[in-house]
Amino acid sequence: xxxxxxxxxxxxxxxxxxxxxxxxxxxxxxxxxxxxxxxxxxxxxxxxxxxxxxxxxxxxxxxxxxxxxxxxxxxxxxxxxxxxxxxxxxxxxxxxxxxxxxxxxxxxxxxxxxxxxxxxxxxxxxxxxxxxxxxxxxxxxxxxxxxxxxxxxxxxxxxxxxxxxxxxxxxxxxxxxxxxxxxxxxxxxxxxxxxxxxxxxxxxxxxxxxxxxxxxxxxxxxxxxxxxxxxxxxxxxxxxxxxxxxxxxxxxxxxxxxxxxxxxxxxxxxxxxxxxxxxxxxxxxxxxxxxxxxxxxxxxxxxxxxxxxxxxxxxxxxxxxxxxxxxxxxxxxxxxxxxxxxxxxx
Amino acid sequence: xxxxxxxxxxxxxxxxxxxxxxxxxxxxxxxxxxxxxxxxxxxxxxxxxxxxxxxxxxxxxxxxxxxxxxxxxxxxxxxxxxxxxxxxxxxxxxxxxxxxxxxxxxxxxxxxxxxxxxxxxxxxxxxxxxxxxxxxxxxxxxxxxxxxxxxxxxxxxxxxxxxxxxxxxxxxxxxxxxxxxxxxxxxxxxxxxxxxxxxxxxxxxxxxxxxxxxxxxxxxxxxxxxxxxxxxxxxxxxxxxxxxxxxxxxxxxxxxxxxxxxxxxxxxxxxxxxxxxxxxxxxxxxxxxxxxxxxxxxxxxxxxxxxxxxxxxxxxxxxx
Numbered sequence: 001x002x003x004x005x006x007x008x009x010x011x012x013x014x015x016x017x018x019x020x021x022x023x024x025x026x027x028x029x030x031x032x033x034x035x036x037x038x039x040x041x042x043x044x045x046x047x048x049x050x051x052x053x054x055x056x057x058x059x060x061x062x063x064x065x066x067x068x069x070x071x072x073x074x075x076x077x078x079x080x081x082x083x084x085x086x087x088x089x090x091x092x093x094x095x096x097x098x099x100x101x102x103x104x105x106x107x108x109x110x111x112x113x114x115x116x117x118x119x120x121x122x123x124x125x126x127x128x129x130x131x132x133x134x135x136x137x138x139x140x141x142x143x144x145x146x147x148x149x150x151x152x153x154x155x156x157x158x159x160x161x162x163x164x165x166x167x168x169x170x171x172x173x174x175x176x177x178x179x180x181x182x183x184x185x186x187x188x189x190x191x192x193x194x195x196x197x198x199x200x201x202x203x204x205x206x207x208x209x210x211x212x213x214x215x216x217x218x219x220x221x222x223x224x225x226x227x228x229x230x231x232x233x234x235x236x237x238x239x240x241x242x243x244x245x246x247x248x249x250x251x252x253x254x255x256x257x258x259x260x261x262x263x264x265x266x267x268x269x270x271x272x273x274x275x276x277x278x279x280x281x282x283x284x285x286x287x288x289x290x291x292x293x294x295x296x297x298x299x300x301x302x303x304x305x306x307x308x309x310x311x312x313x314x315x316x317x318x319x320x321x322x323x324x325x326x327x328x329x330x331x332x333x334x335x336x337x338x339x340x341x342x343x344x345x346x
Numbered sequence: 347x348x349x350x351x352x353x354x355x356x357x358x359x360x361x362x363x364x365x366x367x368x369x370x371x372x373x374x375x376x377x378x379x380x381x382x383x384x385x386x387x388x389x390x391x392x393x394x395x396x397x398x399x400x401x402x403x404x405x406x407x408x409x410x411x412x413x414x415x416x417x418x419x420x421x422x423x424x425x426x427x428x429x430x431x432x433x434x435x436x437x438x439x440x441x442x443x444x445x446x447x448x449x450x451x452x453x454x455x456x457x458x459x460x461x462x463x464x465x466x467x468x469x470x471x472x473x474x475x476x477x478x479x480x481x482x483x484x485x486x487x488x489x490x491x492x493x494x495x496x497x498x499x500x501x502x503x504x505x506x507x508x509x510x511x512x513x514x515x516x517x518x519x520x521x522x523x524x525x526x527x528x529x530x531x532x533x534x535x536x537x538x539x540x541x542x543x544x545x546x547x548x549x550x551x552x553x554x555x556x557x558x559x560x561x562x563x564x565x566x567x568x569x570x571x572x573x574x575x576x577x578x579x580x581x582x583x584x585x586x587x588x589x590x591x592x593x594x595x596x597x598x599x600x601x602x603x604x605x606x607x608x609x610x611x612x613x614x615x616x617x618x619x620x621x622x623x624x625x626x627x628x629x630x631x632x633x634x635x636x637x638x639x640x641x642x643x644x645x646x647x648x649x650x651x652x653x654x655x656x657x658x659x660x661x662x663x664x665x666x
Contacts, residue, residue, distance in 0.1 A: 093474070137654065144611050146421075146474065147657045150598060151650040158646030166641050273482055286475050319489030326483020330461075333471050333479065 035339045039283045039290075042335070043298045050305055058312045064189070070304050072191040072259065076101075077274055078300045079197055079252035081282075082204050083245030084275045085296045089208075090241050091221040091288025092145035096134065096152035097249040098271035100127040102264075103160040104253025108179065109171035109263030110163075116178040119258075123250035130156055131246020135239030149242075153272070160265060167265040173258060183258025193255045200248070205293040217241060221288025277325060278303055281332045302328075366659040367608050371623045374606075374652075378630040386637050396515060400583060402629040403517040404429075404576035406622050408596055409603040410528045411569030413621045416604050417532070418545040418565050419613025420466060420473035425573040425600055427484030428458055429593030432577030434492035436503070437587035444502040451574050458484060459570030463563035477566075481597070488589040495588045498581070507582030517579050524572065529618040541565060545613025602628060602649060606656040628652070 055062035080097050087094045104123035112119040130152055137148045161167050173180050185192050208214040216237040219227035228234050257263045280286060281302060282295025303325060310321045382389045408425050415422040432451045439447035458480055465476035509516050532538040540561045544551045552558050573593075581587050605611060606627060607620030631652065632645045 141658060143654070143657050147601075147605065147611065147653060150601070151653040153650075154598070154646040154653070155650035158643040158650065161643030161646070162641060166643060273478060276478065277482070280475065286472055319486050319493065322486025323483050323490060324486075326479045326481075326486060329482060330465070330476075330479035333475050334465070334469050337469050337471050 039336065039339050040292055040295060041283075043281050043283060043295060043302055043332070047298055047302045047305065050302065050309070054305065054309045054312070058309070061308070061312060066308070068186075068190060068194075070301075070308055071194045074300050074304045075191070075193040075197040076252045076256045076259075077271070077278065077304070078297055079200060079255065080249050080271060081275045081278045081296045081300050082200055082293065083241075083248035084272075084279050085204070085282075085284055085291055085293055086208070086217055086241040087145075087245050088276070088279050088284050088286060089217050089221045089288055089291040090238055091224070092138065092238065092241070093149065093276065093286075094134070094242060094245045095146065095149040095272045096130065096156055097245060097275055098268035099153045099156035099160065100130060100246055100249035101253040101256070101268035101271055102266075103127060103156050103163075104250030105257035105260075105267060106160055106164055106171055106253075106263035106265060107250070108254035108257040109173050112174040112177045112179045116182070119173075119177070119179045120251070120254055123254045124247045125250075127156075127250025127253070128243050128247040131243040131249075132239065134246065135242035138242065139235035139238035145242075164263075164265050170265070171263045173261045173263075179254075179258045180261050183255055184261070191259075193259060196255065201293055201297055208293055213237065213240065218289060221290070223289070274303060274325075277329050280329065280336070283336075285336065286333075363659050367656075368620075370656070370659060371607050371620050371627055374627045375623055375630060378627065378634060382630070382634055382637075386634065389637075398629055398633055399518050400515050402625050403515075403521040404580045404583075405596070405599050405603060405629065406521045406625045407524055407576040407579070408573050409600040409607075409621050409625050410524055410618065411572035412597075412600040413604045413607075413609055413616050413618060414528065414532075414541065414565050415473065415569050416545075416601075416609055416611060417541055417613055417616035418562060419548070419611075420545075420562070420565070421477065421601065421611075422462065422566060422569045422573075423474065423477040423597045424458060424462060424480035424484050425569065425576075426593035426596035427481050427488065428455055428570050428573035429577030429580065429596055430485050430488035430589040431455070431458065431491075432574040433581045433587040433592045434488040434589045436578055436581050437492050437496045437498060440498060440500050440503065444500065444506070448578060451578055452571060455570040455574035456567055459567030460563065462570065463566035466566060467559040467562035485589070485593075492587060492589050495586055495590065497586045499585075503582045504585060507579065507585065517583065520575070520579065524575070525618060525622050532616050532618060537561065537564070542614055542616065545615075547614075599625075599628060602653050602656075606652060608656075611657070624656075 051061075060066055080101060084094055084097060104127050107123040107126055108119045111122040134145075134148055134152050137143050138145050164171070173183075182192055187195055208217060216227070216232045216234075219230065219232045220234050220237050224234055253263075253268070256267065278299035279291070279296045280299070282292060282297070282299035284291030284295060306324055306328070307321050310324065388394060408429070412422060412425065431454055435451045435454050436447050439450045462473075462477050462480055465471045465479070466473050469476075506516055511519055532541070540551070540556050543554070543556060544558055544561055548558060573596075576596075577593060580592055584592075603624035604621050605624070607622070607624030608617045609615060609621060628649060631648055635645050635648060636642070
């Protein structure tokens with residue numbers, strides 16, 4: 001009897017420590033801290049180096065126009081990657097975001113005839129609802145996130161295509177709508193989508209780092225059973241992160257439609273891969289339990305800078321962009337695994 | 347109590363789900379065949395069967411490799427990219443003859459497979475991430491090698507794509523032969539047993555002294571080679587190399603075929619007959635919807651529903 005109780009107490013103490021470790025990824029020993037530092041800020045260092053080299057090599061890189069264009073085109077992917085960061089920290093994955101991005105764009109463009117509020121809320125509601133279904137299937141029915149969101153990816157694109165008569169109808173954002181102003185206007189020299197993205201990221205970072213929900217997200221990804229033992233609402237947390245991912249993907253699509261002044265049906269193909277790449281490059285572990293919102297922003301910028309550099313070279317075919325992104329992802333994943341293994345050993 | 351008494355003993359939920367998982371795919375195929383025979387004009391023609399079978403053959407071949415990867419509790423997202431790569435390399439080397447071109451394709455595919463396998467087996471990266479890198483990079487390489495669609499005029503390749511033996515197209519003969527081969531390897535060879543043991547419990551397999559890394563490497567090489575075969579056959583059928591769109595979403599179709607066919611994503615079991623039936627089921631579903639003038643978007647929604655149903659049926663089976 002006593003032995004059992006001690007074992008239970010030990011188990012609780014152990015899970016408590018794991019939860020604390022999950023909530024505070026910076027370890028105690030020096031080399032552990034170094035690994036964590038590389039993991040967290042490695043992408044930022046690479047971003048700085050690549051940008052510095054690019055601005056020295058190409059006169060057209062560090063111009064205001066080019067930077068501001070890059071910032072705006074990064075904004076949409078960044079909003080998607082923000083939701084993906086939450087999902088991946090819980091140890092899940094969301095493959096449906098590309099389809100939801102396209103669906104959100106079409107819904108926003110169609111909804112703009114009924115006012116800007118409808119244009120923004122409709123895609124967030126519909127895509128959020130698909131996120132709820134994803135979350136329910138994953139959390140309550142315990143189906144693999146990969147497969148559930150794969151199905152949602154097919155289903156959401158199918159829904160979008162049937163709404164647009166198999167992609168034949170293009171919905172234009174209503175003339176004179178505030179939505180177009182929101183997407184195309186600038187504030188203090190930066191496009192409005194960039195400001196919206198920045199606000200969302202600050203909010204995301206605060207929620208992840210400072211709120212009880214944020215702690216639950218880390219705990220669920222760190223060790224689901226331990227989190228449940230500690231009384232964290234595992235299922236609810238999962239449902240919320242997939243909903244959040246859906247809402248943000250829909251919002252990103254709406255902002256993109258506002259920027260383009262139309263809902264483009266072919267958008268979002270492969271976007272889930274870009275978003276996952278950005279999150280992973282930014283130092284979030286695909287095994288869950290560890291991750292940074294700021295890292296994902298850096299990851300998105302890095303992908304876009306690489307893309308821009310390849311465009312600047314001009315003579316290089318744009319296919320090289322995929323080769324470089326793939327190689328980059330492989331290098332980052334190998335480095336992450338290596339750093340992670342070192343930290344486990346220490 | 348009353349409810350339990352009313353319900354027939356053989357029909358409790360677990361047994362229904364288990365039956366669905368094992369035989370659901372065959373039942374699905376049978377239902378679709380019956381429905382089509384009843385309501386689709388010209389369904390029962392040799393021409394139609396030939397078209398459907400030739401279309402499904404590459405999917406079956408890719409799904410065979412995917413089944414091996416899933417059997418080890420892995421996954422291979424790079425199969426579509428490997429198909430595109432195979433198409434590009436075929437187009438580039440066809441000038442030297444069909445056989446040298448095919449050998450070069452095999453070398454390229456083996457390199458991709460080795461890279462995937464090394465990341466999974468040696469570096470210890472999760473399969474979904476390891477193969478994601480080559481999914482992105484592989485199509486890039488295919489497009490760098492051959493930036494756009496190229497028509498191929500090669501009699502040997504043409505006969506591979508449209509020829510037949512005793513009235514059965516080569517594509518179907520090859521797909522059937524490969525399915526038998528993979529089923530044999532899984533059931534009757536040491537390698538097959540080791541593969542399933544690793545999928546069942548990798549740590550235990552390692553403790554038992556199985557060559558875990560070597561088996562994983564071979565699985566991803568086999569998966570890439572099978573995808574390359576599918577890429578070459580699809581290219582032969584189209585008489586054109588199309589690195590931009592060949593194999594797009596093929597990883598999804600292959601995973602769907604495997605899962606719908608009753609192979610659990612948690613590894614340790616592989617159902618090859620079910621995988622073939624799974625591919626046929628998706629093909630029939632698509633064909634049925636298209637023949638009745640339902641828009642392609644419905645196909646995607648239907649496929650999504652089939653995936654969720656299949657995984658739901660497989661839920662809780664196998665290990666956690």
